[in-house]
Amino acid sequence: MRAAPPSTASAGRALPQAAAALVLVLLLLVIVRLPWAGDLGMHAATVQRLRHSLLHPGNPLVDADTPSPYYSPWMLVLGCLAKLTGLSVFVVLRIGALVALGLLVTGVWRYVRTLSAHRAAPALALLSLVFLWGPLLFSWSGFLGLNSLALTVSYPSVFALGLSFHFWAWLTRALRDETGWEKWLGLGLLWALILLCHQFTGVVASLGALAMVIAARPGREVLLRLGAALAVGVVLLWLWPYYDFFALFSAGTDLEAIHRPLYDDLAGRFGLVLLGVAALGMRWRRDRWDPLVLFFLLGALMFAAGGLTGHYSWGRALPAALIPAQLAAALEVVSAGKRAVRTGWACVLGAALAVGAWTQVGTLGYVVGRDALPGAVSAKYREPWVGYQWITPWVKYGDVVMARTMPARQIPAYGPYTVAPGYPDLFLPDEARRDAAVTRYFAAGTSAEVRRAIVREYRVQWVVGAKGLAEPGLRQVATGPGEQVLYRVAR
Structure with a gap:
């Protein structure tokens, strides 16, 4: 039928x-x-810190021992998963x-x-x-x-x-x-x-x-x-x-x-x-x-x-x-x-x-x-961000990178820290000072001596900046998208 x-x-x-x-x-x-x-980089950085230390992860973006509202119960679960599986x-x-x-x-x-x-x-x-x-x-x-x-x-x-x-x-x-x-x-x-x-x-x-x-x-x-x-x-x-x-x-x-x-x-x-x-x-x-x-x-x-x-x-x-x-x-x-x-x-x-x-x-x-x-x-498609995986062959977990705001929103996702956070941080007491240090470092009229002082204060090991950054203490290591350059800080 x-x-x-x-x-x-x-x-x-x-x-x-x-x-x-x-x-x-x-x-x-x-x-x-x-x-x-x-904010993908922020959440990736949060998981990075938790996978390395579940009890005392510290600030997810900068090398400072501060709390963070990003350490939520859900991020703690994902951090445990990363730590236990190695994924x-x-x-x-x-x-x-x-x-x-x-x-x-x-x-x-x-x-x-x-x-x-x-x-x-x-x-x-x-x-x-x-x-x-x-x-x-x-x-x-x-x-x-x-x-x-x-x-x-x-x-x-x-x-x-x-x-x-x-x-x-x-x-x-x-x-x-x-x-x-x-x-x-x-x-x-x-x-x-x-x-x-x-x-x-x-x-x-x-x-x-x-x-x-x-x-x-x-x-x-x-x-x-x-x-x-x-x-x-x-x-x-x-x-x-x-x-x-x-x-x-x-x-x-x-x-x-x-x-x-x-x-x-x-x-x-x-x-x-x-x-x-x-x-x-x-x-x-x-x-x-x-x-x-x-x-x-x-x-x-x-x-x-x-x-x-x-x-x-x-x-x-x-x-x-x-x-x-x-x-x-x-x-x-x-x-x-x-x-x-x-x-x-x-x-x-x-x-x-x-x-x-x-x-x-x-x-x-x-x-x-x-x-x-x-x-x-x-025409309606919006290109996503490229990412900073190109720096990972050289920059390791816990290294400190000097970078402007937009790179600073992505770099910590791979394990390094930045000098200033890419996002406002209520629990970081010296946030304004860090922001000012980054601005001063990249300013055209800043002297080499001032830049070296900033590098020493924040234990900077790498700089991500424009091509041709004039600084005697920097050695070019790699070039990334948008003519960004990774520099190693000479010690």
Whole structure:
């Protein structure tokens, strides 16, 4: 007997599921390539230090005995893996990326299941999270756009986001059902773990949790258990030995300056999310206590407050507004009342996702390379950083390299230190002095005597600089991309 043709409903489920599967395959292939950009060097350097000393790793970037917020529980696990297996740092980061991506996908699936039982809902949610952004390309750790994920999939932020979705799913079920004390205490530990692994994502996770608690309007007994969970989490934050979590609240102005660009080009970067805002309005009409609506409001308020007060680092809470809006846009396809409304919404969402996908289509270049891309797609590709593996035949672990800011963001990934950190460091007391020393060393009018004094003070063994760097105490050893030169410091 001839099988009946698939129903429209089955086809409607299969299409988003197939598209989501293709996205996951692309991200898996990206992990194989592991394109270098942004903070990858910082995280690689963190694993380097932990593989050499789990108990006293010191500063990950410069030769100083200071704590660092990058020594999170997740980085500690990866450091142990590197130490026990002898695998290279970049292989370990790829393994970490696989774990983080798995956590993220299963976390989205679990949390969306608390909001809708429709079989297509998780796939639609995943597609909205990665494509419903804007017509201008935007990449930043802690943000779930496809291009951001491709560049940050090995970062602790993706691991923390995966844990956050699991945290929200677990909390939602705990608020709905009768849950024992042990599960609530486990929620407290998970909350603290997210905050320790990536502090900004921990803020997003906390805002989401607050929205879910407000929406549930729990009774006195649940509030007591919630308080106990919060207390357990705070104790873990206080006891974490690798850095003082609560000292992060005193972060300086450097952190604000770095995050100022988060408030630029909002319409271009996030304009498609307005579709999700409209979906949130529809959910609010159906339920004044909808958790996604409350989540969005909390995130939007914190983001706006950061812009108005000059605390631009608060802009990292923006995913707390984006995620609920993106999820609402996806869920409206399966939860709107009339079939005609759902169909119309699906068409509008599909068009928006197509625009978002085209914006980020250059991500394909991280898998196949620019030369294999069609011209229109190749124009959207952004070349990743080259790296500094070319210095490793000479520069060894623990050597100190004099380099400017951009090289200093990559060189420690291979084991050496730099004189000044490539990123602001709250726990490094002489950071400003180190930055000034690097600036002075490379300044055109600096005398040879001053340069030699800087080299002696910071025990510099190598210099990475421009071709023709005029200094009697330097001997050219190797040439790298962009006519950079590695010099050995004469002793």
